[in-house]
Amino acid sequence: MRTAPDNAVRSFVAEHTADFLGELEEWLRIPSVSADPERAPEVRHSAEWLVAALRRTGFPVAEVWETEGGPAVFAEWPSGEPDAPTVLVYGHHDVQPAAREDGWATDPFEPVRQDGRLRGRGAADDKGQVFLHTLGLRAHLAASGRTAPAVNVKLLVEGEEESGSPHFGALIRAHADRLACDTVIVSDTGMWSEDTPTVCTGMRGLLDGQIDLRGPDQDIHSGSFGGAVPNPAVEAARLVAALHDEDRRVAIPGFYDGVVELGPRERELFAELPFDEAAWLRGAKSHAALGEAGHTTLERIWARPTAEVNGLHSGYGGPGGKTIVPADAHIKFSFRLVAGQDPARIRQLVTDWVAAKLPDGIRHEVGFWGEGTRPCLTPLDHPALRAQVRAMGRAFGQEIRYTREGGSGPAADLQDLLGVPVLFLGISVPSDGWHSVDEKVDLDLLLTGVQAAAYLWEELAADWAREPWPAAGA
Amino acid sequence: MRTAPDNAVRSFVAEHTADFLGELEEWLRIPSVSADPERAPEVRHSAEWLVAALRRTGFPVAEVWETEGGPAVFAEWPSGEPDAPTVLVYGHHDVQPAAREDGWATDPFEPVRQDGRLRGRGAADDKGQVFLHTLGLRAHLAASGRTAPAVNVKLLVEGEEESGSPHFGALIRAHADRLACDTVIVSDTGMWSEDTPTVCTGMRGLLDGQIDLRGPDQDIHSGSFGGAVPNPAVEAARLVAALHDEDRRVAIPGFYDGVVELGPRERELFAELPFDEAAWLRGAKSHAALGEAGHTTLERIWARPTAEVNGLHSGYGGPGGKTIVPADAHIKFSFRLVAGQDPARIRQLVTDWVAAKLPDGIRHEVGFWGEGTRPCLTPLDHPALRAQVRAMGRAFGQEIRYTREGGSGPAADLQDLLGVPVLFLGISVPSDGWHSVDEKVDLDLLLTGVQAAAYLWEELAADWAREPWPAAGA
Ligand SMILES: [Zn+2]
Ligand SMILES: [Zn+2]
Numbered sequence: 001m002r003t004a005p006d007n008a009v010r011s012f013v014a015e016h017t018a019d020f021l022g023e024l025e026e027w028l029r030i031p032s033v034s035a036d037p038e039r040a041p042e043v044r045h046s047a048e049w050l051v052a053a054l055r056r057t058g059f060p061v062a063e064v065w066e067t068e069g070g071p072a073v074f075a076e077w078p079s080g081e082p083d084a085p086t087v088l089v090y091g092h093h094d095v096q097p098a099a100r101e102d103g104w105a106t107d108p109f110e111p112v113r114q115d116g117r118l119r120g121r122g123a124a125d126d127k128g129q130v131f132l133h134t135l136g137l138r139a140h141l142a143a144s145g146r147t148a149p150a151v152n153v154k155l156l157v158e159g160e161e162e163s164g165s166p167h168f169g170a171l172i173r174a175h176a177d178r179l180a181c182d183t184v185i186v187s188d189t190g191m192w193s194e195d196t197p198t199v200c201t202g203m204r205g206l207l208d209g210q211i212d213l214r215g216p217d218q219d220i221h222s223g224s225f226g227g228a229v230p231n232p233a234v235e236a237a238r239l240v241a242a243l244h245d246e247d248r249r250v251a252i253p254g255f256y257d258g259v260v261e262l263g264p265r266e267r268e269l270f271a272e273l274p275f276d277e278a279a280w281l282r283g284a285k286s287h288a289a290l291g292e293a294g295h296t297t298l299e300r301i302w303a304r305p306t307a308e309v310n311g312l313h314s315g316y317g318g319p320g321g322k323t324i325v326p327a328d329a330h331i332k333f334s335f336r337l338v339a340g341q342d343p344a345r346i347r348q349l350v351t352d353w354v355a356a357k358l359p360d361g362i363r364h365e366v367g368f369w370g371e372g373t374r375p376c377l378t379p380l381d382h383p384a385l386r387a388q389v390r391a392m393g394r395a396f397g398q399e400i401r402y403t404r405e406g407g408s409g410p411a412a413d414l415q416d417l418l419g420v421p422v423l424f425l426g427i428s429v430p431s432d433g434w435h436s437v438d439e440k441v442d443l444d445l446l447l448t449g450v451q452a453a454a455y456l457w458e459e460l461a462a463d464w465a466r467e468p469w470p471a472a473g474a
Numbered sequence: 475m476r477t478a479p480d481n482a483v484r485s486f487v488a489e490h491t492a493d494f495l496g497e498l499e500e501w502l503r504i505p506s507v508s509a510d511p512e513r514a515p516e517v518r519h520s521a522e523w524l525v526a527a528l529r530r531t532g533f534p535v536a537e538v539w540e541t542e543g544g545p546a547v548f549a550e551w552p553s554g555e556p557d558a559p560t561v562l563v564y565g566h567h568d569v570q571p572a573a574r575e576d577g578w579a580t581d582p583f584e585p586v587r588q589d590g591r592l593r594g595r596g597a598a599d600d601k602g603q604v605f606l607h608t609l610g611l612r613a614h615l616a617a618s619g620r621t622a623p624a625v626n627v628k629l630l631v632e633g634e635e636e637s638g639s640p641h642f643g644a645l646i647r648a649h650a651d652r653l654a655c656d657t658v659i660v661s662d663t664g665m666w667s668e669d670t671p672t673v674c675t676g677m678r679g680l681l682d683g684q685i686d687l688r689g690p691d692q693d694i695h696s697g698s699f700g701g702a703v704p705n706p707a708v709e710a711a712r713l714v715a716a717l718h719d720e721d722r723r724v725a726i727p728g729f730y731d732g733v734v735e736l737g738p739r740e741r742e743l744f745a746e747l748p749f750d751e752a753a754w755l756r757g758a759k760s761h762a763a764l765g766e767a768g769h770t771t772l773e774r775i776w777a778r779p780t781a782e783v784n785g786l787h788s789g790y791g792g793p794g795g796k797t798i799v800p801a802d803a804h805i806k807f808s809f810r811l812v813a814g815q816d817p818a819r820i821r822q823l824v825t826d827w828v829a830a831k832l833p834d835g836i837r838h839e840v841g842f843w844g845e846g847t848r849p850c851l852t853p854l855d856h857p858a859l860r861a862q863v864r865a866m867g868r869a870f871g872q873e874i875r876y877t878r879e880g881g882s883g884p885a886a887d888l889q890d891l892l893g894v895p896v897l898f899l900g901i902s903v904p905s906d907g908w909h910s911v912d913e914k915v916d917l918d919l920l921l922t923g924v925q926a927a928a929y930l931w932e933e934l935a936a937d938w939a940r941e942p943w944p945a946a947g948a
Contacts, residue, residue: 204697206797222810226810227765227774228758229760230760233786241714244708248701285690286694286835290833300702308696309788310799311791312789313787321683321806336696336697361760362762
């Protein structure tokens with residue numbers, strides 16, 4: 001097996017940086033805002049631009065895949081090596097809405113390089129992080145003298161991620177054979193900070209929906225009837241209050257069954273991160289930390305399941321008072337789930353729990369916005385993860401630390417539908433302004449990411465050659 | 475002391491019924507809707523009409539009293555008797571809004587007599603019940619051969635009751651000397667039913683307001699921050715849930731201190747009323763009874779203090795879901811209070827309780843819509859109440875039973891500011907449609923009420939002659 005000497009990768013990347021950034025800027029100029037129906041042609045234009053760019057990179061297969069919504073891009077570059085593993089890179093080519101009037105320093109779709117950064121909508125989320133794989137692959141080939149990658153590389157770049165990936169599950173199911181792989185690399189996440197390169201090892205799942213309570217058939221007078229019939233506002237509050245116990249643990253029976261607890265090593269690794277809680281609270285626009293007893297803030301947002309109330313509405317909300325018992329109450333809720341929790345099982349637990357909690361005279365419905373998103377988690381000792389950490393270590397020249405992602409994303413669909421472990425290779429940092437004004441990517445980090453991507457293929461191939469990886473969840 | 479023989483009162487009332495109803499209909503044609511600024515001239519017209527009618531009745535003093543809002547009417551007819559007690563009758567001449575388009579069978583301001591009923595806005599609430607005192611007084615004089623009533627009669631008829639009596643306290647304070655009296659008769663309530671004449675012995679007090687909670691400075695992402703910072707929707711729910719214990723008693727420490735508990739005799743009297751809980755629930759548009767353990771529904775709505783939530787609003791309320799931790803939450807609450815509870819003290823208890831309940835990171839404000847309305851209660855053995863029950867018994871020829879009023883009204887201002895006990899003489903029944911379409915008054919009940927009012931003055935005078943009554947709350 002040929003291994004690329006590190007200086008060869010570095011010099012190839014340096015030589016081709018100008019062209020690479022010029023091309024990326026061209027892509028950033030295409031306003032592929034999936035949430036805006038008027039920009040559907042731009043989303044298509046973005047997909048077609050990417051197909052052309054991937055062909056120029058050398059992918060023998062690069063094509064647009066249609067969905068019921070915005071088009072995705074698929075590309076494939078088989079390895080020359082027999083028995084090489086297959087790796088699927090995931091990203092997205094659509095972007096969040098952006099307009100100069102929102103407060104951008106310059107036109108969000110006219111990228112600007114300034115102070116070592118590239119500013120523009122999609123620079124970090126996610127065009128920059130998708131595009132780094134093109135130069136990464138070329139550096140891998142050039143430095144190792146190969147004509148094809150050390151692993152079978154596949155690329156799936158969706159066009160509706162910023163709109164909630166409504167057709168992504170169907171897309172994967174429709175093309176399951178062509179997407180077959182041994183691991184997925186998600187390049188749509190970030191790192192702890194410029195100084196602390198990290199690898200994300202999992203995302204939480206999500207189950208959200210609404211509980212509707214109905215009491216009286218209409219609002220009734222509280223002086224005449226209050227205190228003698230059930231009040232939906234009060235019952236909704238009692239339900240929400242019962243969601244957590246005094247330790248702020250979720251109090252729905254069975255909720256924690258099967259939860260993969262943090263091991264002592266992972267808790268230690270989290271604790272070693274340079275976490276400044278006061279600064280984090282400022283970022284959270286919040287004035288105190290509060291959560292499950294016995295866990296730190298990082299553990300709470302990354303590795304613990306939660307129950308949140310996103311909306312609670314009942315009765316009169318105008319100025320002054322109105323002495324009524326409201327007719328109904330509505331609770332919007334979201335559960336974040338961690339490895340070991342199945343959204344379908346939690347759904348049943350929640351449904352049963354609500355029914356058991358409510359008094360006579362309160363009718364109710366529990367609805368969910370979908371089947372839920374499953375959590376994903378790659379164990380610290382998974383060989384593919386260890387290979388990625390080695391590749392990143394070579395690029396950054398630093399110890400790579402571990403994080404997780406508190407949010408939820410389509411990564412879990414890839415894990416579950418393809419049955420493989422998911423790795424996260426991201427070089428964006430929290431200050432990059434995802435979904436916000438003046439989104440940017442740090443050019444040093446972007447080019448270091450290109451190098452990490454270059455080393456990744458040979459590290460994965462070498463590891464696989466020693467022993468093929470276990471499947472997801474195994 | 476001359477006492478009117480019952481047949482004399484009956485025949486006088488019968489002789490003058492036609493004129494009495496004709497005049498009442500004239501008054502009902504004046505649309506004195508206090509809530510509608512465009513009808514302010516009609517409210518004034520109504521006051522002036524009443525002054526003229528009271529002068530025709532024989533009141534030597536009858537005048538319009540100005541307020542910052544709609545005008546009130548005051549009238550006075552001194553007794554010829556030395557040492558006679560002074561009795562102030564309270565009612566209101568303004569009415570609720572009404573329009574044919576709301577579903578009225580006929581024009582709400584064109585009264586119609588049909589099936590033994592007089593239909594029209596204000597027929598029961600409250601013009602009919604005010605006006606019965608005119609014929610009542612004349613019957614009292616005619617049957618007893620007097621030229622002046624057996625007691626000093628005063629009348630205060632406000633013009634803003636249906637708008638919350640915003641200037642009533644100020645009006646009483648401004649005219650405290652002329653309103654001085656030994657008891658107040660409120661004629662703005664009802665009876666149990668056509669078959670069960672009752673006297674109301676008290677109204678509950680009211681304290682209402684709003685609690686505002688603020689957590690994050692703006693809505694924040696629940697995937698990134700949820701479960702690690704306090705959520706105002708959850709904290710509002712925990713606060714509301716903590717309002718009641720598992721027995722549905724109000725759980726604010728000190729809330730029940732001083733509460734005048736129902737005695738065994740009054741509980742027995744409530745229990746004897748022909749109460750049909752299923753029918754009551756239909757009237758409450760509710761599907762189950764629920765309230766303070768150890769008390770019946772009637773006890774709960776009439777004689778027990780309650781805490782109700784009239785509105786609860788936090789976070790996202792649109793279609794579908796939105797994974798946020800809301801920035802704020804708002805609770806609209808109302809407490810009904812009973813004798814022994816002082817709104818100012820409850821206000822302090824609520825304010826302290828909220829402050830003690832909330833976690834760090836949740837800022838809050840507790841506001842009240844006013845100083846609150848005090849409860850009022852006349853003990854069953856109060857001699858003035860016993861005199862009223864005798865007068866009603868003579869008119870109805872039936873045992874008079876006891877009720878209370880769950881709502882709150884300006885009666886308590888009269889009790890507190892004038893320092894006298896309050897009696898309630900009302901002949902309206904629940905089916906009269908107060909504040910609703912097709913408001914009506916039963917003509918038999920109205921004319922029986924005229925008789926009760928006629929007997930009332932001599933019963934009160936006779937009782938007072940034996941021994942003057944104790945003051946309010948004494
Ligand atoms: Zn993204
Ligand atoms: Zn009224």
